[in-house]
Amino acid sequence: MTLTVRFAPSPTGLLHVGNARIALLNWLFAKAHGGYFVLRLDDTDRERSTPEYEAAIREDMRWLGLVWDRRISQSQRLERYAEAAERLKAADRLYPCYETPEELEAKRRRRLAAGKPPVYDRAALDLTPAQRRKLEAEGRAPHWRFRLEEGEVRWDDLVRGDCRYGAEHLSDPVLIRADGTPLYTLPSVVDDIDLEISHVIRGEDHVTNTAAQIQVFAALGAEPPQFAHLPLLTDAAGQGLSKRLGSLSLRDLRADGIDPMAVNSLLARLGSSDPIEPVARLKALIPGFDLGKYSRGTPKFDPAELAHLNARLLHGMSWDDARPRLAVLGLTGLDQGFWEAVRPNLETLAAARDWWHICREPVAPVIEDSEFTAQAAGLLPPEPWDAATWPAFAESVKQATGRKGKALFHPLRLALTGREAGPELKVLLPLIGRDRAAARLAGLVA
Numbered sequence: 001m002t003l004t005v006r007f008a009p010s011p012t013g014l015l016h017v018g019n020a021r022i023a024l025l026n027w028l029f030a031k032a033h034g035g036y037f038v039l040r041l042d043d044t045d046r047e048r049s050t051p052e053y054e055a056a057i058r059e060d061m062r063w064l065g066l067v068w069d070r071r072i073s074q075s076q077r078l079e080r081y082a083e084a085a086e087r088l089k090a091a092d093r094l095y096p097c098y099e100t101p102e103e104l105e106a107k108r109r110r111r112l113a114a115g116k117p118p119v120y121d122r123a124a125l126d127l128t129p130a131q132r133r134k135l136e137a138e139g140r141a142p143h144w145r146f147r148l149e150e151g152e153v154r155w156d157d158l159v160r161g162d163c164r165y166g167a168e169h170l171s172d173p174v175l176i177r178a179d180g181t182p183l184y185t186l187p188s189v190v191d192d193i194d195l196e197i198s199h200v201i202r203g204e205d206h207v208t209n210t211a212a213q214i215q216v217f218a219a220l221g222a223e224p225p226q227f228a229h230l231p232l233l234t235d236a237a238g239q240g241l242s243k244r245l246g247s248l249s250l251r252d253l254r255a256d257g258i259d260p261m262a263v264n265s266l267l268a269r270l271g272s273s274d275p276i277e278p279v280a281r282l283k284a285l286i287p288g289f290d291l292g293k294y295s296r297g298t299p300k301f302d303p304a305e306l307a308h309l310n311a312r313l314l315h316g317m318s319w320d321d322a323r324p325r326l327a328v329l330g331l332t333g334l335d336q337g338f339w340e341a342v343r344p345n346l347e348t349l350a351a352a353r354d355w356w357h358i359c360r361e362p363v364a365p366v367i368e369d370s371e372f373t374a375q376a377a378g379l380l381p382p383e384p385w386d387a388a389t390w391p392a393f394a395e396s397v398k399q400a401t402g403r404k405g406k407a408l409f410h411p412l413r414l415a416l417t418g419r420e421a422g423p424e425l426k427v428l429l430p431l432i433g434r435d436r437a438a439a440r441l442a443g444l445v446a
């Protein structure tokens with residue numbers, strides 16, 4: 001059987017780094033084993049799911065480079081869930097319940113007050129057909145619970161090891177709401193069966209769901225997949241990252257000029273025994289990928305670490321990798337020499353645009369000593385200019401003025417670029433060109 005995994009976001013918000021990590025680790029696992037990667041949109045909650053969030057998820061996944069082999073939407077598969085529900089009813093594993101949310105809450109409180117675990121008391125199992133008819137005649141529509149079997153649910157988790165869960169600690173999960181729509185637990189299992197998902201890699205917030213879902217797999221006559229539950233990322237203070245907390249959304253990171261490979265480089269290794277380092281290509285993260293390297297400890301996501309990784313990635317980025325990214329920013333016409341000159345100065349790719357504009361658009365020069373810069377302007381050689389122009393020009397200014405070192409270079413740089421520091425002038429000067437250089441040295445905006 002081919003290994004198949006899925007990433008199953010709900011289109012009820014933007015993806016954040018925590019979701020991206022789960023997506024990436026699923027993708028890497030599939031690629032490391034020659035398997036398939038499915039994108040499953042868990043959009044059965046029609047009130048909260050939106051086409052905009054769905055489009056944003058797809059865009060973010062493409063941005064990261066996590067191409068899926070197949071995509072499904074749960075809202076398109078409602079018939080399959082209804083069929084499965086009928087099978088469970090026929091097998092006497094799905095039973096109707098009539099409690100209102102308020103009644104359930106009151107029961108929960110009573111149990112807690114009595115020192116009992118707040119699991120559902122299964123009162124609905126004792127209803128006679130006549131009592132059910134009466135409740136329905138009162139206008140109550142049933143929701144449906146899956147009847148868990150007693151005993152220990154056990155699985156060998158690829159991250160957590162041997163997991164055991166006593167079913168008595170769980171409430172019979174509601175699979176069908178009173179309005180007839182399915183809740184997450186059932187569609188997830190039906191899809192995992194139909195798509196022959198071999199490995200479910202998800203956050204450890206799903207561990208209890210897994211215990212219940214393993215019984216649903218069995219009740220539907222299927223073998224459960226293998227499970228891997230990863231600890232959820234927290235922020236630097238140890239707080240959970242909420243999906244609705246926009247600040248760490250992939251969209252915002254993209255807007256902040258963070259490269260997708262900086263995100264991938266960090267998320268692929270965070271919480272694992274492999275070192276975190278800038279990796280230029282997604283494919284390069286595949287060899288050696290092993291879920292066994294991920295620890296059960298809570299990994300902390302630090303935006304400063306991401307920013308640092310992003311800068312390191314840019315400093316070593318090849319022209320081949322940079323060119324398409326610069327084109328996305330609308331920067332064309334640059335060459336390898338320009339890229340190699342500016343990259344050591346970049347924190348984000350967008351800063352390359354600033355340097356390009358310094359070469360090509362009007363800049364206000366900073367004049368420290370107008371006599372000196374005017375004298376230098378008179379020494380500019382005629383064009384054409386190339387990489388040899390700057391050293392020759394600097395040498396002639398040195399000869400003519402007797403200045404050297406910082407006293408020579410700093411005022412020239414300030415006048416020519418308007419900046420204190422930056423890429424090598426030998427690369428910038430030919431791009432600035434003689435007209436602009438002469439004007440800037442004369443103190444004019446050019």
Ligand code: GLU
Nearest residue numbers: 008009010042188202206
């Ligand atoms: N939609 C669920 C979530 O986002 C999917 C969980 C799963 O992987 O089964 O948490």
